[in-house]
Amino acid sequence: MDLKLGKEHEAFREEVIEFLKGWPLSGEETKLPQVEQDQIFRNQAIEKGYVYRDIPTKYGGSEQPHDVIKDTIIQDEFRKVGAPGNIFSIGAAMVAPTLLECAREELCDRFVESAIRGEVNWCQGYSEPNAGSDLASLQTRAELDGDEWVINGQKAWTSMAAEADYMFGLFRTEPDAPKHKGISYLLIDMKAPGITIRPVKQINGGLEFNEVFFDNVRTPVGMMVSERGKGWQVSRATLKHERNLIGDPNMLRNTYLALVELAKKTIRNGRPAIQDPRVRDRLAEIEGYVTTQEYSGLRQLSAAAKGEELKVMLPMMMNKLYSTDTAMMLTRLSQDIIGGDGLIAPNDAETAMAREVQHTPGRWVYEYTAAIAHSIAGGASNIQRNIIGERALGLPRDLRLE
Amino acid sequence: MDFGLTEEQELLQDTLRSFVAGESPVSKLREICDSESGYDPKVWEDLLELGIGGLIVPEEYGGVEMEILDLALVSEILGEGSVPVPFLGHSMAVAAILYAGSEEQKQKWLPVLASGEMLGSIAYAESTDEGEIWEASQATTQLSDGKLNGTKRFVPHGQFADLVVVSVSGGGLAVVEIASAGAKLEPADSLDRSRPLSSIVFEGTPAQELPNADAAVVARIRDIGLVLLAADSFGAAWQLTRMTIEYAKERKQFGTPLAQFQGVKHQISNMATDLDPTRALWWYAAHALDHIADESEKNCALAKAHITERSMEVARSAFELHGGIGYTWECDLQYWFKRAMFNRVFLGTPSEHRARYADLAGW
Ligand SMILES: Cc1cc2nc3c(=O)[nH]c(=O)nc-3n(C[C@H](O)[C@H](O)[C@H](O)COP(=O)(O)OP(=O)(O)OC[C@H]3O[C@@H](n4cnc5c(N)ncnc54)[C@H](O)[C@@H]3O)c2cc1C
Numbered sequence: 154m155d156l157k158l159g160k161e162h163e164a165f166r167e168e169v170i171e172f173l174k175g176w177p178l179s180g181e182e183t184k185l186p187q188v189e190q191d192q193i194f195r196n197q198a199i200e201k202g203y204v205y206r207d208i209p210t211k212y213g214g215s216e217q218p219h220d221v222i223k224d225t226i227i228q229d230e231f232r233k234v235g236a237p238g239n240i241f242s243i244g245a246a247m248v249a250p251t252l253l254e255c256a257r258e259e260l261c262d263r264f265v266e267s268a269i270r271g272e273v274n275w276c277q278g279y280s281e282p283n284a285g286s287d288l289a290s291l292q293t294r295a296e297l298d299g300d301e302w303v304i305n306g307q308k309a310w311t312s313m314a315a316e317a318d319y320m321f322g323l324f325r326t327e328p329d330a331p332k333h334k335g336i337s338y339l340l341i342d343m344k345a346p347g348i349t350i351r352p353v354k355q356i357n358g359g360l361e362f363n364e365v366f367f368d369n370v371r372t373p374v375g376m377m378v379s380e381r382g383k384g385w386q387v388s389r390a391t392l393k394h395e396r397n398l399i400g401d402p403n404m405l406r407n408t409y410l411a412l413v414e415l416a417k418k419t420i421r422n423g424r425p426a427i428q429d430p431r432v433r434d435r436l437a438e439i440e441g442y443v444t445t446q447e448y449s450g451l452r453q454l455s456a457a458a459k460g461e462e463l464k465v466m467l468p469m470m471m472n473k474l475y476s477t478d479t480a481m482m483l484t485r486l487s488q489d490i491i492g493g494d495g496l497i498a499p500n501d502a503e504t505a506m507a508r509e510v511q512h513t514p515g516r517w518v519y520e521y522t523a524a525i526a527h528s529i530a531g532g533a534s535n536i537q538r539n540i541i542g543e544r545a546l547g548l549p550r551d552l553r554l555e
Numbered sequence: 556m557d558f559g560l561t562e563e564q565e566l567l568q569d570t571l572r573s574f575v576a577g578e579s580p581v582s583k584l585r586e587i588c589d590s591e592s593g594y595d596p597k598v599w600e601d602l603l604e605l606g607i608g609g610l611i612v613p614e615e616y617g618g619v620e621m622e623i624l625d626l627a628l629v630s631e632i633l634g635e636g637s638v639p640v641p642f643l644g645h646s647m648a649v650a651a652i653l654y655a656g657s658e659e660q661k662q663k664w665l666p667v668l669a670s671g672e673m674l675g676s677i678a679y680a681e682s683t684d685e686g687e688i689w690e691a692s693q694a695t696t697q698l699s700d701g702k703l704n705g706t707k708r709f710v711p712h713g714q715f716a717d718l719v720v721v722s723v724s725g726g727g728l729a730v731v732e733i734a735s736a737g738a739k740l741e742p743a744d745s746l747d748r749s750r751p752l753s754s755i756v757f758e759g760t761p762a763q764e765l766p767n768a769d770a771a772v773v774a775r776i777r778d779i780g781l782v783l784l785a786a787d788s789f790g791a792a793w794q795l796t797r798m799t800i801e802y803a804k805e806r807k808q809f810g811t812p813l814a815q816f817q818g819v820k821h822q823i824s825n826m827a828t829d830l831d832p833t834r835a836l837w838w839y840a841a842h843a844l845d846h847i848a849d850e851s852e853k854n855c856a857l858a859k860a861h862i863t864e865r866s867m868e869v870a871r872s873a874f875e876l877h878g879g880i881g882y883t884w885e886c887d888l889q890y891w892f893k894r895a896m897f898n899r900v901f902l903g904t905p906s907e908h909r910a911r912y913a914d915l916a917g918w
Pocket residue numbers: 276277278279280281282284285286287309310311312313362526529530531532533534535536539817
């Protein structure tokens with residue numbers, strides 16, 4: 154073990170820190186709207202090769218050699234000063250890498266750049282009312298008519314569908330093939346005639362997810378990623394990127410640090426909650442999980458950098474379940490600390506996770522409910538347990554009831 | 556950056572693993588645990604051949620000069636095999652003399668400890684009117700004019716030790732050569748029979764103070780103990796998980812292997828998920844003891860508290876999933892369960908270390 158960064162990476166960190174002295178912007182530029190300021194700085198960061206490192210320059214990325222350690226240094230340092238780095242969106246985080254991995258050049262040419270710039274919004278059309286965990290049983294079908302696919306059926310729980318310009322999704326194109334082999338991966342213009350979007354209100358009051366209905370919706374044949382019947386494989390590539398997002402140990406650490414702050418500033422029984430031995434004990438217990446996941450992440454990262462992923466398959470498969478359970482514990486403790494304030498529903502700003510309400514009690518109510526969503530979205534916890542049991546521990550597949 | 560083991564470290568673990576499989580299988584464990592003395596020096600002597608008596612001892616004192624992480628990696632394998640050897644107490648005694656001893660004391664004791672000619676242990680625990688004490692800084696045993704007075708409990712392999720490092724009032728440490736000093740030893744009826752415990756009564760027993768036992772050194776010695784306990788529990792709990800996986804694949808009910816019932820499979824997945832990622836936690840803590848001084852104390856407290864606690868949960872599930880057979884003396888599960896119970900309590904319970912963690916975090 155050697156946790157020092159090494160000369161090259163140490164120098165790289167210095168370089169990044171130096172660059173970040175330019176954030177926030179100064180002078181005239183500070184009068185611009187925040188989004189524009191972000192974009193100015195982001196462009197400078199792309200120029201330096203700090204942002205969109207895996208994206209070719211022709212798509213507006215900085216096309217840097219793959220280096221997970223540098224990626225981590227950049228993330229760390231950008232986060233410390235709150236500088237705008239990679240855009241955090243479905244399009245940037247899931248669509249762009251999937252297209253680059255699986256799609257023909259024309260589709261990449263058309264969609265990658267706008268996705269990473271956040272100019273075009275995307276939504277994920279996988280789940281259906283009758284196809285959730287058993288996703289491969291999905292029934293929304295696409296039939297070929299000339300040089301267009303004609304889509305009929307319904308998607309469910311589609312996050313951000315109402316704001317999205319395009320959907321990437323799975324559709325049954327080969328009804329006679331075995332279930333996994335009859336699925337194709339299509340891109341669809343959300344303004345196409347025949348699409349109806351119905352928002353579904355969530356328990357936290359948000360309107361993030363939607364039902365999407367398809368009534369003879371047309372999309373050109375060129376909008377297929379990979380080939381007919383290969384949609385399932387493509388979706389595995391996307392899922393990998395989604396689970397990485399949900400299992401991100403840095404997100405846990407940030408939430409945990411915020412929880413400690415909450416315990417320091419909330420007065421209970423006449424003293425800061427953090428002085429209560431029960432709170433200290435629970436916080437330290439949760440720290441055990443958070444630190445474990447943080448170091449485990451570091452271990453996986455270093456193995457990946459050496460091309461030794463096989464050595465860390467086990468903890469990698471456990472990331473999502475481990476992080477979700479930890480987030481659940483963590484946000485539950487927040488409810489003990491805020492007490493009666495937990496009886497009040499989060500307001501609109503809190504539900505929108507606005508910056509100025511980062512530490513309000515309502516925000517913690519929102520976080521608590523959000524933690525529940527993580528145990529469902531992106532592969533429910535039981536499905537994770539199946540994967541760990543079967544693929545990592547060599548246990549048999551489920552008993553099928555005849 | 557490299558958050559992984561070197562080839563040498565992997566080799567060390569592989570070598571030990573095959574040694575344990577060959578020389579200290581569970582049949583042997585059972586034999587030793589059921590024997591009158593509860594100890595078979597043969598396994599320990601064979602292990603000493605591999606250099607584990609003086610792993611962290613510099614070469615000039617007859618050791619192999621490795622790091623705390625290496626020591627912890629050995630501990631994991633010994634936990635995995637529930638190997639009935641005095642590694643824990645011996646390693647802590649070695650660390651105490653190495654870090655707190657005078658040059659003369661080091662020359663006198665380190666070579667014979669490294670070779671295994673002498674067996675070391677530590678005597679920290681006391682039961683006082685104020686309650687139980689593990690922290691050296693709170694010890695009440697008196698050392699004056701080279702004589703010890705007081706009673707220590709839970710000395711691991713104490714009845715077989717030649718030399719014992721004793722925590723004394725004022726926060727210091729002293730060394731007693733047990734055989735020649737004539738201290739009164741009372742073997743206890745230990746729950747974990749792979750590491751039998753003794754009480755020792757000192758009544759004017761001659762002892763030598765370790766002159767460099769300042770607060771930081773004493774903390775470091777404790778922290779080494781904590782990380783060894785965490786690694787041992789990690790190994791033991793993984794063994795319990797493996798035994799449960801094997802059993803669930805073999806045992807049939809309702810005409811099918813237990814492992815095919817999803818309730819069983821998920822319980823096993825939870826055991827492994829609670830446990831396996833913590834490997835990075837004790838690796839880090841052990842590594843910090845040699846390389847990241849200002850992070851070691853916190854991380855060792857956390858590793859001990861978290862891993863020994865999680866391991867007990869794993870053990871609990873292991874029993875449940877074995878059904879009635881798991882509850883019998885005949886079943887091997889008990890050895891690892893009791894091993895994990897020892898690790899959980901020895902040097903202080905998880906909640907005590909969490910409380911320490913909270914203080915160290917400045918909360
Ligand atoms: C906030 C949120 C956002 C989402 N966003 C999107 C999105 O943008 N796009 C999209 O396509 N989908 C989205 N989803 C849907 C999500 O992927 C599904 O909800 C999820 O895959 C589970 O499917 P389901 O809801 O049909 O539950 P079900 O599959 O019916 O599962 C219900 C429960 O049964 C358990 N279960 C199911 N099968 C098994 C089994 N074989 N063994 C043991 N237990 C089992 C599950 O673990 C779960 O606990 C979102 C969901 C949420 C909550």
